Amino acid sequence: MTRPTAPSRAHYRHFRRLDTRWMDNDVYGHVNNVTYYSYFDTAVNGYLIDQGVLDIHKGATIGLVVETGCRYFAPVAFPDSLEIGIRVAxxxxxxxxxxxxxxxxxxxxxxxxxxxxxxxxDRETRRPAPLPPDFRAVLQTLI
Incomplete structure (x- = not known):
């Protein structure tokens, strides 16, 4: 099996700076694999909040994760500073x-x-809801 290659910065449309925390490291001296998912959530939801299209407390529309995955190419560890690239595929x-x-x-x-x-x-019914036009417009900038 051929090992996939790490994507470059050119693959992503927006970057958000995050610093690793002491608690992110595991006993092996690097950031634990599950912590990366927290970085993903922080980068994407932070971007959507900054753009004014996600209100986590009162918004009518909320996002639920239905699938996730990650490949690891090189270790990161506290006290590394990170840049999290995001794009819409x-x-x-x-x-x-x-x-x-x-x-x-x-x-x-x-x-x-x-x-x-x-x-x-929909926050109340938990049934799929069409993305509002302003939300969709923000996401289109990440394609």
Whole structure:
């Protein structure tokens, strides 16, 4: 089996700076694999909040994760500073597949690359809901 290659920065449309935390490291001296998923959520949802299209407390539409995955190419550890690249790989009526890359500041290739799919639903009914036009417009800039 051929090992996949790490994506470069050019693969992503937006970057968000995050610093690793002491608690992110595991007993092996690097960031634990499950922590990367927290980085993904922080980067994507932070971007959507900054753009004014996601209100996690009162918004009518919320995103639920239905699929996720990650490949690891190089270790990161506290106290590394990171840049999390995001892009939209698929934009449906109520679903979005995000692709996310974790880069050490200044590195050209990702230390990890992952994806997750949100299905956006009505907060009350938890049934899929079409993305509002302003939300869709913001997501289209990430394609």
């Amino acid at each position: 698929h934009l449906g009526n109520s679903s979005v597949r995000y692709e996310v890359g974790v880069f050490k500041v200044g590195d050209e290739l990702a230390a990890a690359a992952g994806h997750f799919t949100h299905v956006y639903v």
